[in-house]
Amino acid sequence: xxxxxxxxxxxxxxxxxxxxxxxxxxxxxxxxxxxxxxxxxxxxxxxxxxxxxxxxxxxxxxxxxxxxxxxxxxxxxxxxxxxxxxxxxxxxxxxxxxxxxxxxxxxxxxxxxxxxxxxxxxxxxxxxxxxxxxxxxxxxxxxxxxxxxxxxxxxxxxxxxxxxxxxxxxxxxxxxxxxxxxxxxxxxxxxxxxxxxxxxxxxxxxxxxxxxxxxxxxxxxxxxxxxxxxxxxxxxxxxxxxxxxxxxxxxxxxxxxxxxxxxxxxxxxxxxxxxxxxxxxxxxxxxxxxxxxxxxxxxxxxxxxxxxxxxxxxxxxxxxxxxxxxxxxxxxxxxxxxxxxxxxxxxxxxxxxxxxxxxxxxxxxxxxxxxxxxxxxxxxxxxxxxxxxxxxxxxxxxxxxxxxxxxxxxxxxxxxxxxxxxxxxxxx
Amino acid sequence: xxxxxxxxxxxxxxxxxxxxxxxxxxxxxxxxxxxxxxxxxxxxxxxxxxxxxxxxxxxxxxxxxxxxxxxxxxxxxxxxxxxxxxxxxxxxxxxxxxxxxxxxxxxxxxxxxxxxxxxxxxxxxxxxxxxxxxxxxxxxxxxxxxxxxxxxxxxxxxxxxxxxxxxxxxxxxxxxxxxxxxxxxxxxxxxxxxxxxxxxxxxxxxxxxxxxxxxxxxxxxxxxxxxxxxxxxxxxxxxxxxxxxxxxxxxxxxxxxxxxxxxxxxxxxxxxxxxxxxxxxxxxxxxxxxxxxxxxxxxxxxxxxxxxxxxxxxxxxxxxxxxxxxxxxxxxxxxxxxxxxxxxxxxxxxxxxxxxxxxxxxxxxxxxxxxxxxxxxxxxxxxxxxxxxxxxxxxxxxxxxxxxxxxxxxxxxxxxxxxxxxxxxxxx
Numbered sequence: 093x094x095x096x097x098x099x100x101x102x103x104x105x106x107x108x109x110x111x112x113x114x115x116x117x118x119x120x121x122x123x124x125x126x127x128x129x130x131x132x133x134x135x136x137x138x139x140x141x142x143x144x145x146x147x148x149x150x151x152x153x154x155x156x157x158x159x160x161x162x163x164x165x166x167x168x169x170x171x172x173x174x175x176x177x178x179x180x181x182x183x184x185x186x187x188x189x190x191x192x193x194x195x196x197x198x199x200x201x202x203x204x205x206x207x208x209x210x211x212x213x214x215x216x217x218x219x220x221x222x223x224x225x226x227x228x229x230x231x232x233x234x235x236x237x238x239x240x241x242x243x244x245x246x247x248x249x250x251x252x253x254x255x256x257x258x259x260x261x262x263x264x265x266x267x268x269x270x271x272x273x274x275x276x277x278x279x280x281x282x283x284x285x286x287x288x289x290x291x292x293x294x295x296x297x298x299x300x301x302x303x304x305x306x307x308x309x310x311x312x313x314x315x316x317x318x319x320x321x322x323x324x325x326x327x328x329x330x331x332x333x334x335x336x337x338x339x340x341x342x343x344x345x346x347x348x349x350x351x352x353x354x355x356x357x358x359x360x361x362x363x364x365x366x367x368x369x370x371x372x373x374x375x376x377x378x379x380x381x382x383x384x385x386x387x388x389x390x391x392x393x394x395x396x397x398x399x400x401x402x403x404x405x406x407x408x409x410x411x412x413x414x415x416x417x418x419x420x421x422x423x424x425x426x427x428x429x430x431x432x433x434x435x436x437x438x439x440x441x442x443x444x445x446x447x448x449x450x451x452x453x454x455x456x457x458x459x460x461x462x463x464x465x466x467x468x469x470x471x472x473x474x475x476x477x478x479x480x481x482x483x484x485x486x487x488x489x490x491x492x493x494x495x496x497x498x499x500x501x502x503x504x505x506x507x508x509x510x511x512x513x514x515x516x517x518x519x520x
Numbered sequence: 521x522x523x524x525x526x527x528x529x530x531x532x533x534x535x536x537x538x539x540x541x542x543x544x545x546x547x548x549x550x551x552x553x554x555x556x557x558x559x560x561x562x563x564x565x566x567x568x569x570x571x572x573x574x575x576x577x578x579x580x581x582x583x584x585x586x587x588x589x590x591x592x593x594x595x596x597x598x599x600x601x602x603x604x605x606x607x608x609x610x611x612x613x614x615x616x617x618x619x620x621x622x623x624x625x626x627x628x629x630x631x632x633x634x635x636x637x638x639x640x641x642x643x644x645x646x647x648x649x650x651x652x653x654x655x656x657x658x659x660x661x662x663x664x665x666x667x668x669x670x671x672x673x674x675x676x677x678x679x680x681x682x683x684x685x686x687x688x689x690x691x692x693x694x695x696x697x698x699x700x701x702x703x704x705x706x707x708x709x710x711x712x713x714x715x716x717x718x719x720x721x722x723x724x725x726x727x728x729x730x731x732x733x734x735x736x737x738x739x740x741x742x743x744x745x746x747x748x749x750x751x752x753x754x755x756x757x758x759x760x761x762x763x764x765x766x767x768x769x770x771x772x773x774x775x776x777x778x779x780x781x782x783x784x785x786x787x788x789x790x791x792x793x794x795x796x797x798x799x800x801x802x803x804x805x806x807x808x809x810x811x812x813x814x815x816x817x818x819x820x821x822x823x824x825x826x827x828x829x830x831x832x833x834x835x836x837x838x839x840x841x842x843x844x845x846x847x848x849x850x851x852x853x854x855x856x857x858x859x860x861x862x863x864x865x866x867x868x869x870x871x872x873x874x875x876x877x878x879x880x881x882x883x884x885x886x887x888x889x890x891x892x893x894x895x896x897x898x899x900x901x902x903x904x905x906x907x908x909x910x911x912x913x914x915x916x917x918x919x920x921x922x923x924x925x926x927x928x929x930x931x932x933x934x935x936x937x938x939x940x941x942x943x944x945x946x947x948x
Contacts, residue, residue, distance in 0.1 A: 114667060114809060125666060220664060226810035228656065228664035235663075236648060236656035238553060239542060239830035364816055367795045381542060381827035382654035385817030388792055389810060399809035402667035416844035 096131035097409040100158030100189075102180060103170035104137045104144050104151070107194050107221070110394030111170060111401045112149060122402070126409040134158045138171075159183050166408055168401060169193040178202050185209045185217075190417070192404040194221035194397055200295035200311045203302065204424075211419040216411075218404035223296045224249065226396030227389035229375050233303040234420075240379030242304040245343040246519065249296045251371035251391045252280045252287035253319050253339045257356075258369045261327045261336060267320060279371055289318035290354040293341045300375065301343035301352050307427040309343070309352055314429075317355035326441060326514050329469065329485050330358055333439075336366045340519060349428045358439050358518040364388075434493045437466070437520070439485065441513035442503070446473060446482040450508050454486070457506075461499040463491040481510050487518070524559035525837040528586030528617075530608060531598035532565045532572050532579070535622050535649070535829065538822030539598060540577060542830045550830070554837045562586045566599075587611050594836055596829060597621040606630050613637045618845070620832040622649035622825055628723035628739045631730065632852075639847040644839075646832035651724045652677065654824030655817035657803045661731035662848075668807030670732040673771040674947065677724045679799035679819045680708045680715035681747050681767045685784075686797045689755045689764060695748060707799055717746035718782040721769045728803065729771035729780050735855040737771070737780055742857075745783035754869060754942050757897065757913050758786055761867075764794045768947060777856045786867050786946040792816075865894065865948070866916045866924055869941035870931070874901060874910040878936050882914070885934075889927040891919040909938050915946070 099115075101108055115122065115132055123129040134150045134157050144151070158164055159180060167184040169191065171177050177198045181191055182205075191210060193199065198206070199222045210217045220230040224247075248254050252274055259270035271288065274280035286292045294314040301309040319339050330337050335358040344351040359366045364386050368374040373391030378384050390396040411417050444450045455465055469485040488496075496515070504512055527543075529536055543550065543560055551557040562578045562585050572579070586592055587608060595612040597619065599605050605626045609619055610633075619638060621627065626634070627650045638645045648658040652675075676682050680702055687698035699716065702708035714720045722742040729737040747767050758765050763786040772779040787794045792814050796802040801819030806812050818824040839845050872878045883893055897913040916924075924943070932940055 110809075118667065118669075121669075122667070226664075226807075227813050228660040231659060231664045232656040235835055236654075236659045236828065236831050238834045239546065239550070239827050240654075241546075241549075362795065364792065364795055367790065367792055379654075379827065381538075381823045381830070383818045383821075383824055385655050385815070387813070387815055389813030393811075395809045396811055399667050399807065400664065402809070403664050406666045407663055410846075411844075414844070414846060416839075416842070416846060418838075418842060418844060 096129045097126060097165055097412055098131050098133045098163050099166040099168055099405060100133050100161060100164040101135040101168045101170065102155065102158060103172070104135050104146065105170070106394045107397045107401065108135070108170040109145055110398035111168065113145060114398045114402045116148070122406055125406055127413050128409070130405065130409055133161060133164050155180055160187060164189055165412060166190045166192060166405060168405060169195055170401065171195070172197070174198055174201060178206070181206050182209055185213060185215055188213065188215065190215050190408050190412070191217045192401055192408065193217070193219050194401055196222040196292070196295040196299060200298040203299065204308055207420050214417065214419055216408060216417055216419055218408055219299070220404050221397050221400035223299050224373050224375055224387070225389065225391040225393060226399035227373060227375065227387045227391065229300065229387055230303065232387070237377065237379055237382065240381050242377060242379050243345050244378040245300050245304050245375065246365065247297065247300065247341045247373070247375040248338050248365060248368050249341045249373050249375065249391060250287055250290070250293040250339060251373060252284065253293070254368065254373070255279045255371045256288070257319060257322070257337060257339060260322065260324060264324055264327070266324050267322060288320055290316045290339060293339060293354045297341035297343055297352060297354060300341070301350065302424070304343055304377065305345055305350055305427065306425055307350060308424050309350065309429065313352060315353040315355070319356055321514065322356055323513065325483065326516065329439070329441065332469070333358070333467070333487060334361050335359060335518070336361055337516065338365060338368070342519065346430065349430050351434050352429050353434070356516050358516055360520055435490055436493070437490055437518035438488045438496055439514070439516040439518055440488070441483065441485045443481050443483055443510040443513060445508040445510070446480040447508060451484060453506065453508065454484070454503055457502050458486070458488065458499050461495040463495055463499060464489045483513070524557045525554065525593055525840055526559050526561045526591050527594040527596055527833060528561050528589060528592040529563040529596045529598065530583065530586060531600070532563050532574065533598065534822050535825045536563070536598040537573055538826035539596065539829045541573060542826045544576070550834055553834055555841050556837070558833065558837055561589060561592050583608055587615060592617055593840060594618045594620060594833060596833060597623055598829065599623070600625070602626055602629060606634070609634050610637055613641060613643055616641060616643065618643050618836055618840070619645040620829055620836065621645070621647050622829055624650040624720070624723040624727060628726040631727065632736055635848050642845065642847055644836060644845055644847055646836055647727070648832050649825050649828035651727050652801050652803055652815065653817065653819040653821065654827035655801060655803065655815045655819065657728065657815055658731065660815070665805065665807055665810065668809050670805060670807050671773050672806040673728050673732050673803065674793065675725065675728065675769045675801070675803040676766050676793060676796045677769045677801050677803065677819060678715055678718070678721040678767060679801060680712065681721070682796065682801070683707045683799045684716070685747060685750070685765060685767060688750065688752060692752055692755070694752050695750060716748055718744045718767065721767060721782045725769035725771055725780060725782060728769070729778065730852070732771055732805065733773055733778055733855065734853055735778060736852050737778065737857065741780060743781040743783070747784055749942065750784055751941065753911065754944065757867070757869065760897070761786070761895070761915060762789050763787060763946070764789055765944065766793060766796070770947065774858065777858050779862050780857050781862070784944055786944055788948055862921045863918050864921070865918055865946035867942070867944040867946055868914040868916070869911065871909050871911055871938040871941060873936040873938070874908040875936060879912060881934065881936065882912070882931055885930050886914070886916065886927050889923040891923060891927060892917045911941070
């Protein structure tokens with residue numbers, strides 16, 4: 093058999109273990125597709141004492157055993173986190189190695205730097221696994237959608253929050269209970285902040301938006317709201333109004349600017365996005381030629397993620413064999429990002445004194461800010477001490493975010509308003 | 521600017537017109553992405569008198585103006601049909617030209633021959649547009665899913681029939697009315713045979729299965745049933761039982777063999793596939809690593825199809841510029857195809873005499889063939905002349921197709937059975 097293609101792995105956790113397994117179990121098929129065998133030269137781990145399915149692998153805790161091994165052609169990074177992953181990737185590139193990475197945080201924050209360093213040296217950076225696990229999303233943007241001007245990306249891109257939301261929606265659980273269920277099922281970490289606050293989704297949206305709009309988008313530019321404030325009643329009202337609630341990651345072109353935001357949203361029931369439940373992910377893309385398309389699948393886990401990592405390795409290896417390495421050298425446009433000026437419909441739930449004229453008063457304030465109402469629901473009486481309160485839900489017509497926020501300040505200050513429950517954007 | 525990449529177009533109908541428009545309107549962006557401008561050297565049409573948006577294009581009725589022009593590097597075939605498309609493509613390849621084609625019939629029937637001829641000469645054949653319009657499906661199979669063993673492909677792959685079926689399902693229309701609506705909306709042709717008999721879907725399934733299973737599948741090997749026999753009552757029963765009816769194209773690996781079939785099927789309501797309505801298409805793929813993924817979008821029309829064609833042109837042009845042309849040279853396994861031995865659940869609707877013991881008799885015959893019942897519905901009385909008939913619906917547990925067909929012969933011959941209405945497979 094011909095000389096092998098030599099890879100080094102960084103990380104042997106859930107994803108790294110899955111990749112090592114796939115490279116071993118599918119060695120014959122992969123060799124057939126590449127034209128040469130793929131050989132794992134070494135694996136770098138943090139803690140060598142942890143039990144691992146490491147049969148036949150050269151395990152080391154010293155990153156230089158992979159990064160500085162002149163025989164390694166492709167470094168596959170599956171450590172996650174910003175440090176030391178960024179440093180390792182840049183060092184691997186300086187040493188002339190191609191990169192395959194599943195690291196959304198590093199690609200979202202430092203993708204531009206890493207790709208530029210690689211391009212300069214004629215090397216490739218493949219990162220299909222960084223968004224949507226095994227769902228092909230990076231590939232389509234780089235290839236199949238090239239002829240399109242993309243106007244919008246709408247994604248359910250964090251499996252943990254979608255699982256929690258599905259529990260709250262279907263089972264009527266409150267957030268704390270649903271989170272615990274997700275933790276018990278192994279879908280949420282002990283510290284769930286990254287997921288439930290939308291941080292993970294923002295990383296992925298930064299990567300998707302960069303590709304979709306040929307513009308550099310940093311996670312810091314993304315407006316972000318998590319799912320911790322959602323209450324069971326929001327899910328009940330959503331259902332009554334013909335919607336489901338999803339944590340959406342939205343990238344939208346608005347003239348020369350971009351709207352990039354992660355937040356819970358009302359999605360019309362019966363649409364493809366509304367049907368995406370449990371840990372599944374979906375990325376919906378709207379292009380001028382292709383119209384609306386959607387990609388769906390499991391966004392995490394050993395299998396799906398290693399599907400994407402190994403595909404990137406095979407693709408790169410094929411290109412190395414054929415002498416057809418193809419650094420990205422993408423051209424980016426700088427685009428400002430906006431959030432205060434977005435236009436959408438809103439769902440507003442608040443608790444107010446159960447007195448005549450309250451709805452009229454609130455509607456009046458909304459009207460002063462040029463926000464008109466589509467519907468109002470007043471249903472449950474809430475008794476607090478000697479006062480009677482009512483939960484009131486407003487659905488607005490299309491309004492400006494800035495106007496809505498200003499109206500809300502005024503409404504919140506009203507004597508008759510006890511609390512603002514939720515303000516959720518409606519994405520039709 | 522650098523020397524252009526020169527393409528020749530065959531066909532300037534809906535798709536060809538869309539492609540010519542996109543190449544013209546997006547010339548600047550495309551040139552930026554390719555590194556050189558793309559120049560349309562000539563366009564071959566059948567009928568030069570038809571009104572066309574042909575501004576600035578060199579139109580000819582003589583195919584050799586494109587096929588034999590030594591300057592043309594890529595021939596883009598958008599004529600459709602088997603002849604003379606096959607001959608033109610082979611001639612273009614003999615003349616050293618790369619191929620981009622949207623022609624499902626030619627790729628389904630002669631793909632192996634065409635790809636082999638191209639590979640022999642170091643040329644590429646790109647055919648993303650032949651299946652699913654602008655939905656990336658060919659690309660993912662060739663790239664993103666490479667690490668997977670694919671066990672199953674389940675697709676809604678013909679927009680015309682999905683539109684008709686949606687009309688019958690949502691609007692309660694009968695087939696003839698729904699077909700007329702589809703024709704009025706421009707979604708069905710005057711002679712709808714290719715669509716409603718599942719022939720078009722079988723072409724696409726042949727292409728998908730060839731890619732998914734690394735096996736050559738010819739449309740003649742595909743079992744095929746169209747949608748013409750579906751009746752409004754089937755849609756009503758489906759709804760009552762928690763299903764929707766879809767025309768599915770299914771490719772399934774069963775050991776060393778393949779099941780490849782196109783037929784109407786019961787699909788559980790609320791699933792992603794069941795949510796695919798109107799002219800939309802979806803391709804669902806199950807792989808050992810990636811699990812279940814799905815691609816969704818418009819499967820036809822000038823925009824979506826030209827999105828795929830132009831992406832193939834850009835991709836090929838980038839590779840020509842970089843000296844990185846990459847003929848497929850795929851390795852195929854020969855696999856037998858089967859249909860009589862498939863296992864699934866069935867929906868059976870029949871009209872029988874409204875007499876005691878009829879259901880028991882039919883259930884008995886099914887039982888003799890080791891087919892057990894999941895549920896029975898008897899609802900509507902049908903009066904024909906002096907006899908009273910009842911429509912009876914049986915849902916079976918998993919059974920063998922061969923056994924079902926044999927049972928059906930016996931049932932049909934019963935005195936008390938007036939007619940077999942429908943036998944529809946259930947795909948969970």
